Amino acid sequence: MPVNSPSLLRRVTPGGWAAVAWTAGLVYSFVVLVRLPGESPDNFYRGLLLADGNQIWLALSAVASLAGCVLLRRRPLTALGLLLAGAVFGAFAMHSTAIDVPLVLGPDVALWYVAATLPRRRAVIASGMAALVLLGYPIGRVLAGFVIGTSSALAVLLTAVVAALLGNSAGESRRHAAELSENAAARAVAGERLRIARELHDMVAHSIGIVALQAGAARLVLTTQPEAARDALGQVETASRETLSGLRRMLVALRAAEDTPDGRPPLAPAPGLADLDRLARTTTAAGVAVELRWHGERRPLPPEVDLSAYRVVQESLANVVRHAGARSCQVTISCGEDSVSIEVLDGGGRRGTQPAGAGFGMLGMQERVALLHGTFAAGPRPSGGFRVAATLPVTAGAR
Structure with missing residues (x-):
């Protein structure tokens, strides 16, 4: 049997459970009529025989109850009405002073199903229907001058109330889930x-x-320094191709997400601190000299820490290029036993056009660091320029 296949009990429909309950109740009702040795013959039929003519009521009970079981999933209220009618016909067949508990097992299952699956208004209607039938039978016998079984009537009503409450609880749990x-x-x-x-x-x-x-640099020197303009345009082409390639890889990963077992994009090589040298060369070629310093022992980091550290440096350098107006900056990576620290310093004077905390770049760095339970700080330096600092924890298990 496949691991994910439902169990036999789960494959039984609500109508099937109602049919099982009705059959069990009917069998029980007949079994209690059997006269055992030593029992008084006055209160029992001979064996399983009913009084003459009551077989018709029993047949009507079976037809109505089985029809209700078949319709329970498609038309729950109609099915409940048929099952209740079957219980009443069964009581007629046995000349019962009340609708006995075994006869309402099927209607109780239907009432539970209605309360668990239908809106509250229809569940209230179903509960009222059940109460009307279960109370109407003894009341009708009283009006006709027959005796009734008060305790049996109350017990039957109690089972209906319990079934409705359990169904309502199951429905609330399902809706909450x-x-x-x-x-x-x-x-x-x-x-x-x-x-x-x-x-x-x-x-x-x-x-x-x-x-x-x-x-911008190429535009300024296009006529006076063609070679310099050509080099600048070459850098523009290289950066554009790299960006386009990165976007294409991301789009391919997103489109292929449905092909993975868990629906997540397949893992692709992500940049890390090992790529900082290439990032520094690219930024330097753009006109901002990057001095890269390493402190501590360089060692492999967890992928999420490695990627976040690289992105913090990348975004900091992007801000230097776009906003600082500096010609150089300093990047320091300190690898400790339990953390990796990043510090980016520049001496530019135009960062005021992009205050700390504004824009998506600064917010993105803060979010990345916060997700890893690290610390982040960014702001102007007293001596001029701007400073970005972040510390990312590295657990021993991750290393």
Whole structure:
């Protein structure tokens, strides 16, 4: 049997359970009529025989009850009415002073199903219908001058109340679980959209900043220094191709998400601190000299820490290129036992056009660091320029 196949009990339909309950109740009702040795013959039929003519009521009970079981999933209220009618006909067949508990097992299953699956208004209608029938039988016998079984009538009514309450509780649990699932799905979608937005911004912002800077430089020296303009345009072409390639890889990963077992994009090589030398060369070629310093022992980092550290440096350099007006900057990476620290310093004087905390770049860096329970600080330096600092914890298990 496949692992994910439902069990036999789960494959039984609600109408099937109602049919099982009705059959069990009917069998019990007949069994109690059997006269055992030593029992008084006055209160029992001979064996399983009913009084003459009552077989018709029994046949009507069987037809109505089985029809209700068949219709329970498609027309629940109609099915409940048929099952209740079957219980009444069964009581007629046995000349019962009340509708006995075994005869209402089927209607109780139907009442549970209605209360668990239908809206509250229809569940209330079903409960009222059941109460009307179960109370109407003894009341009708009283009006006709017959005796009634008060305790049996109350017991039957109690089983109906319990079935309705249990069904309502099951329905509330199911609706609450569905609401939690929808909320979790919405949060997952929002988180994934935010992650994609951060990746797109961090991947594109740096390259676009270099493209803008080199294109401006090429425009200024296009007629006076053709060679310099050609080199600048070459840098523009290289940065544009790299950005386009990165965007294409991301789109391919997003389109291929449905092909993975868990629905997540397949893992692709992500940049890390090992790529900082190439990032520094690219930024230097754009006109901002990058001095890269390493402290501590360089060692492999967890992928999420490695990627976040790289993105923090990348976005910081992009801000230097676009906003600082500096000709150089200093990047320091300190690798400790339990953390990796990043510090980016520049001496530019035009950062005021992009205050700390404004724009998506600074917000993205703060979010990345916060997700890893690290610390982040960014602001003007007293001696001039700007400073970005972040510390990302590295657990021993992750290393």
